Amino acid sequence: MEDQKDYTEKSDTELVKMARSNPEYFGFLMERYNEKLTFFIRRISFFQKEDIEDILQEVFIKVYKNLNEYDDSLKFSSWIYRITRNQTIDNIRKKSRHNQNLSLEEHDFEKFLKSSVNLEKKYAEKETMEKTREAIMTLPLKYREVMVLKFLEEKNYDEMIDILKKPKGTIATLISRGKTLLQENLTNLY
Amino acid sequence: MKDVIKETLEKIKKEEIKPISRWFFLAKNMFTWLTFLCLVVLGIISFSLILFLVSQLDWEICSQMGIKLHWLSPVFYIPLLWLILSIFFALLAFWEIRKTKKGYRYNSAVIVLILATIFSVFGFFFYFSKESERVHHVFSGQSVPYKKMSELKERQWSQPELGFLGGIILQIGDKNSQFKLLDFEEHSWVINYDDNLVVMPGALLLPNEKIKILGQKIETENEKTEESLFQAREIRPWEGRGPESRNCPGCEK
Missing domain, CATH: 1.10.1740.10 (RNA polymerase sigma factor, region 2, helix turn helix motif)
Structure with a gap:
C-alpha cells in the first residue's frame, strides 16, 4: 500500500x-x-x-x-x-422528514443569500438568520438542490448537468425560479 | 460519532463486497441501445403504414361515396391507430435514449428532430419499397379486428348503385370490351367497357387481379346467368389510385 x-x-x-x-x-x-x-x-x-x-x-x-x-x-x-x-x-x-430542523451552517446561509439573491443586507444579519433559514427550508427540493449545487458547492453548469442528469435549459430555469421563490419567501417572512 | 470510512471499509471486507462486473454494465448499456433501436424500427414501420393507408384513400371521390372526411371518419381509424402507435414508440425511444449513459446531455428538441427525421426518411423508404404494404397484409391476416377495419374499403367499393365496384377479375372476355368480375359479396359481374375507358397505371386487366371500377350499373341481375352488368368508366388498381391515367384500348392487358 x-x-x-x-x-x-x-x-x-x-x-x-x-x-x-x-x-x-x-x-x-x-x-x-x-x-x-x-x-x-x-x-x-x-x-x-x-x-x-x-x-x-x-x-x-x-x-x-x-x-x-x-x-x-x-x-x-x-x-x-x-x-x-x-x-x-x-x-x-x-x-418524509422534510420538516426536520434546519442544519445548515451559518456561513452557508450568508453564502447562499449573497451569491444567489440580490437581497437587502438585513436578510443576512444574525438576528434575522432564523427566518432566513425558514425561507430556505420551505424551498421545494428541486429548487433547493440546484441552488445548493450552484451557490454552495460552486459547481459549473456542465457538472450540474452530469450530477442532476438534466439538460442545461432545465437547470437554468430551476435556478431562476428558485431565486424568485426564495425572494418571495423572504419577503413574506419580513 | 462514527468513522464512516473505517466502518465502510470493514463492511466491504467483512461482507466480501466486490465491484459488479464491467460486463454487467456493458450488457445493460447494450440492452438500452437495443431497446432504443427496436422502438425506432417499430416507429418507422408505424409511420410507413400511415403513409401506405393514407395513399390508399381515393380522396377525390370520398364525397361521392358518401364519406364525410374528418379526423374521426371510420376511414381514418386504422391510420389513426398507427399514428398513435408512432407517437407512442417515439416517446418510448425518447425516454430510452435519455436512459443511455450520456443521453441526459442531449437537448430534447434535438432528440425530437433526429427521431422525426429518422421516422420520415426510413418511413418513406419502407413505403416506397412496398414493405409497409406487406406488413399491412400480415396484420390483416393475423388480426380479425384489424382485418374487419381494413375491409371498410371493400364496403366502400361495394356500392354499384353509386357507381363504385371492386373485386377480383375472374376471366377476360373473348371480345376486347368485356371481362367478368367477382365482387366482395361473391356476386358475379360482367363488366363492359369502350374506347373511352381510363385505366390507371398499376391496374392490370388479368385474371385474379384485384381492381376498383368507377362506372355505372346498367342492368339488374340476369336470372339465367345470375350476373349483373356494369359499364366501366375508369379502372384503378386495388392499392392506391395510380400516379397517372391512360386510356385503355390499345393499352397492355
Whole structure:
C-alpha cells in the first residue's frame, strides 16, 4: 500500500482503477470526498448528523459496487455527487422528514443569500438568520438542490448537468425560479 | 460519532463486497441501445403504414361515396391507430435514449428532430419499397379486428348503385370490351367497357387481379346467368389510385 503522500498526488480516475482491485485504495477516495459529501447531504436534506452518516455509508458502498460503471469521460466528482444526490433523495422520500430542523451552517446561509439573491443586507444579519433559514427550508427540493449545487458547492453548469442528469435549459430555469421563490419567501417572512 | 470510512471499509471486507462486473454494465448499456433501436424500427414501420393507408384513400371521390372526411371518419381509424402507435414508440425511444449513459446531455428538441427525421426518411423508404404494404397484409391476416377495419374499403367499393365496384377479375372476355368480375359479396359481374375507358397505371386487366371500377350499373341481375352488368368508366388498381391515367384500348392487358 502506498503512503499518504503518494495517494494525494493521484487523480480520482487513477484511484478508481486501483480501487477496483483493492478496496484499501477506495479508502483514499472516501477520505477525499467524505467532508464534501457530508456538507452536500446536509445542505439538500437538512438531516441530522447520524442520518447523514448512514446515507454517506450507503453512498460509499454503492459507489464501490458500481466502480466498473464509472466512465472516465465524466468527472468522478460529478459521478459521486450524482449517486449521493440520488441516495439522499431516496432517504428523504423514505423518511418524509422534510420538516426536520434546519442544519445548515451559518456561513452557508450568508453564502447562499449573497451569491444567489440580490437581497437587502438585513436578510443576512444574525438576528434575522432564523427566518432566513425558514425561507430556505420551505424551498421545494428541486429548487433547493440546484441552488445548493450552484451557490454552495460552486459547481459549473456542465457538472450540474452530469450530477442532476438534466439538460442545461432545465437547470437554468430551476435556478431562476428558485431565486424568485426564495425572494418571495423572504419577503413574506419580513 | 462514527468513522464512516473505517466502518465502510470493514463492511466491504467483512461482507466480501466486490465491484459488479464491467460486463454487467456493458450488457445493460447494450440492452438500452437495443431497446432504443427496436422502438425506432417499430416507429418507422408505424409511420410507413400511415403513409401506405393514407395513399390508399381515393380522396377525390370520398364525397361521392358518401364519406364525410374528418379526423374521426371510420376511414381514418386504422391510420389513426398507427399514428398513435408512432407517437407512442417515439416517446418510448425518447425516454430510452435519455436512459443511455450520456443521453441526459442531449437537448430534447434535438432528440425530437433526429427521431422525426429518422421516422420520415426510413418511413418513406419502407413505403416506397412496398414493405409497409406487406406488413399491412400480415396484420390483416393475423388480426380479425384489424382485418374487419381494413375491409371498410371493400364496403366502400361495394356500392354499384353509386357507381363504385371492386373485386377480383375472374376471366377476360373473348371480345376486347368485356371481362367478368367477382365482387366482395361473391356476386358475379360482367363488366363492359369502350374506347373511352381510363385505366390507371398499376391496374392490370388479368385474371385474379384485384381492381376498383368507377362506372355505372346498367342492368339488374340476369336470372339465367345470375350476373349483373356494369359499364366501366375508369379502372384503378386495388392499392392506391395510380400516379397517372391512360386510356385503355390499345393499352397492355
